Amino acid sequence: MYTIGIDLGGTNLRIGLFNEQGEIIEEHSRPTEAEKGPEYAVNNMTEVIDKLKTQYEIKAVGIGSPGPLNAFEGVIIEPPNLPGWVNIPLVNMLEEKIGLPVKLENDANAAALAEATLGAGKGASSVFFVTVSTGVGGGYVNNGQLVSGAQGNCGEIGNMIVNPDPNAYQGPGLNKGALEGLASGTAIGRIGQERLGITNGAQGVFQLAEQGDKAAQEILDEAINYLAIGLANIVHTVNPEVIVIGGGVMKSKDLILEPLIEKTKQYLYPSLRESFILKPALLDQKAGLIGAGLLPK
Amino acid sequence: MYTIGIDLGGTNLRIGLFNEQGEIIEEHSRPTEAEKGPEYAVNNMTEVIDKLKTQYEIKAVGIGSPGPLNAFEGVIIEPPNLPGWVNIPLVNMLEEKIGLPVKLENDANAAALAEATLGAGKGASSVFFVTVSTGVGGGYVNNGQLVSGAQGNCGEIGNMIVNPDPNAYQGPGLNKGALEGLASGTAIGRIGQERLGITNGAQGVFQLAEQGDKAAQEILDEAINYLAIGLANIVHTVNPEVIVIGGGVMKSKDLILEPLIEKTKQYLYPSLRESFILKPALLDQKAGLIGAGLLPK
Structure with a gap:
């Protein structure tokens, strides 16, 4: 079983495939082009994930995003680094497209988890x-x-x-x-x-x-x-x-x-x-x- | 199964018998008389606990004490409120007397647990x-x-x-x-x-x-x-x-x-x-x- 991690940055959208040990198996990077809006980014995520799904058994997806956001509702509130993204239900949007559970956290919390677990x-x-x-x-x-x-x-x-x-x-x-x-x-x-x-x-x-x-x-x-x-x-x-x-x-x-x-x-x-x-x-x-x-x- | 809680204060030594819901069944209080030293206080605790042991099945004992202390080693370091008590292995001393596991925490942590659980x-x-x-x-x-x-x-x-x-x-x-x-x-x-x-x-x-x-x-x-x-x-x-x-x-x-x-x-x-x-x-x-x-x- 594999997981997918997405690092949603103001500049780049990075998508990684991870094995159960948390090792990166594959990594994909695209420009976020935040100004094109969240639909565009979600479509980019979906394209990569759909391709990975044909090769690997994926359990779930995690997204680290700039805050402020509501991790429990999976909503991006209004990050200065993603201008124009206001109250975006990112988790729902991506879950509908890919049919996998998605978890959202702010990027510092995601980095904390990585440094504590593997760093x-x-x-x-x-x-x-x-x-x-x-x-x-x-x-x-x-x-x-x-x-x-x-x-x-x-x-x-x-x-x-x-x-x-x-x-x-x-x-x-x-x-x-x-x-x-x-x-x-x-x-x-x-x-x-x-x-x-x-x-x-x-x-x-x-x-x-x-x-x-x-x-x-x-x-x-x-x-x-x-x-x-x-x-x-x-x-x-x-x-x-x-x-x-x-x-x-x-x-x-x-x-x-x-x-x-x-x-x-x-x-x-x-x-x-x-x-x-x-x-x-x-x-x-x-x-x-x-x-x-x-x-x- | 019951537990015993001890509130070791600078003035009073209070000992409570608790049921599994955390309700107080019995309460005993004695002056701490800290100046008589930790042996004296441990003997006082033992007297009460030995009596309770004849009536109830006691699982373990918890002590809340003024800090500083080392909760992991069960040692009281040098609390201003217990003058003369320097590097006292309280947990070991009491465990030897009563034959039950004893856990030590500072009094604010004990109070936090109480307020969070029942307060x-x-x-x-x-x-x-x-x-x-x-x-x-x-x-x-x-x-x-x-x-x-x-x-x-x-x-x-x-x-x-x-x-x-x-x-x-x-x-x-x-x-x-x-x-x-x-x-x-x-x-x-x-x-x-x-x-x-x-x-x-x-x-x-x-x-x-x-x-x-x-x-x-x-x-x-x-x-x-x-x-x-x-x-x-x-x-x-x-x-x-x-x-x-x-x-x-x-x-x-x-x-x-x-x-x-x-x-x-x-x-x-x-x-x-x-x-x-x-x-x-x-x-x-x-x-x-x-x-x-x-x-x-």
């Missing part, structure tokens, strides 16, 4: 996955099970308040002083532009910091400090065995990982410092697709 | 319990199972940073700007003393606020704001179906509950505001004992 968190009893890229997101896997939360919003740590100062920055759709507004790649790039006139985003700040620029290093230190507060808050809330951190910003992990571990430990109860484990993600770009393939389990 | 969170798929009294603590129950966390520190939200300001208050053993230092009963009383010269703790602040005193109300508003940040952070981290709030400070729930609900909603993603449920605890003083009786399940 950096493999073997741990509980894993909190944190992704730092354009935004800050996450997902939580306890005893091998993805914890979706009552409204499917478990792991939405980008909106965690880490600075209640009335003058703290407020990003679009976020709380004032939210983690995502202060420590995402977007945030690092924005602050780099404000303070240093950098126009190539977080990457520019990392480059300058690598060259020893103090102002750029300070921007990173501030972001790392807020991330450390966020991670320590996660530890004191659910005490996962491992936190796995991924996302575009972690491409510069040489500049981030060690100081982030040290800073987070400072914010933990002393009894928790030795046992604190922060690991870089292993599956990178593949995590969303692999997690989608694991969703139907 | 204000009954019937919900996931419950986060928050207690605001001398300190701020909590516990998390997902799908009926207590989530202990990798080191048993799930729910230690008192140390969650809700204000990273370098001038934020730092309570003993806590992070600077931690929730417990800013919003516990102790914190409310301390600020009341600083600003208003009140010497009878949080109660004095509540009394003045009830009489319409603006400075006292401001102290409460600040504490409520930090609690709201803490609750919103919990929602964005694990999205529980229900948050149950208890503890001594909630005796004044008329002054706290509604403004806390309103403030927390402001800090949630708009899509989560309508579904946010905050309920006052139902089991009060009994939660720790009932939860201890449920631990062996």
Whole structure:
């Protein structure tokens, strides 16, 4: 028995065929062309799946999609990365076409499941996955099970308040002083532009910091400090065995990982410092697709 | 088959006999007299349990104790409320005496299990319990199972940073700007003393606020704001179906509950505001004992 995982991104639609061990047997990729609407994407999915169905016995399909979405009703609500897709009953639409059960989760939750099951968190009893890229997101896997939360919003740590100062920055759709507004790649790039006139985003700040620029290093230190507060808050809330951190910003992990571990430990109860484990993600770009393939389990 | 629950408090040692529905059949209470040491307390427990064993078929024993403790090894580490009890292998000590399996959890986790199973969170798929009294603590129950966390520190939200300001208050053993230092009963009383010269703790602040005193109300508003940040952070981290709030400070729930609900909603993603449920605890003083009786399940 096989499953199919679909990583529905703003740019690409990736479809994978998985065996029972979660290994990718086949992989197909097409441009999402989100502007052509969900029917077009569903037809693309159906075409690939129908072909796979002639060769393999498929049990079910999992889809990882940008949020916000309603995982329980299988509805995509209004993701910034899929412009024009408003209240789309994606699960129903695809199930009608392919006659197989379909499960929808947000992409960070799917990636969390992948990292916990087959990636950096493999073997741990509980894993909190944190992704730092354009935004800050996450997902939580306890005893091998993805914890979706009552409204499917478990792991939405980008909106965690880490600075209640009335003058703290407020990003679009976020709380004032939210983690995502202060420590995402977007945030690092924005602050780099404000303070240093950098126009190539977080990457520019990392480059300058690598060259020893103090102002750029300070921007990173501030972001790392807020991330450390966020991670320590996660530890004191659910005490996962491992936190796995991924996302575009972690491409510069040489500049981030060690100081982030040290800073987070400072914010933990002393009894928790030795046992604190922060690991870089292993599956990178593949995590969303692999997690989608694991969703139907 | 019956279970025995023990609520090991700094003042009283309460022992309950529970049927399979978690109902209390018998209850015994003795002073803990912690200064006489753990052997004394274990002998007291043994006396009661041995008597109960002659009348009932007992399956196992659960103990809720003040932390810090190691739930997995059954060791009490060094609780401020049990002075002199340092690295006490309580589970082994009691098991040797009574010949029954014993399970140890911190008292907030035991109370969380009770509220989720038989109290204000009954019937919900996931419950986060928050207690605001001398300190701020909590516990998390997902799908009926207590989530202990990798080191048993799930729910230690008192140390969650809700204000990273370098001038934020730092309570003993806590992070600077931690929730417990800013919003516990102790914190409310301390600020009341600083600003208003009140010497009878949080109660004095509540009394003045009830009489319409603006400075006292401001102290409460600040504490409520930090609690709201803490609750919103919990929602964005694990999205529980229900948050149950208890503890001594909630005796004044008329002054706290509604403004806390309103403030927390402001800090949630708009899509989560309508579904946010905050309920006052139902089991009060009994939660720790009932939860201890449920631990062996």
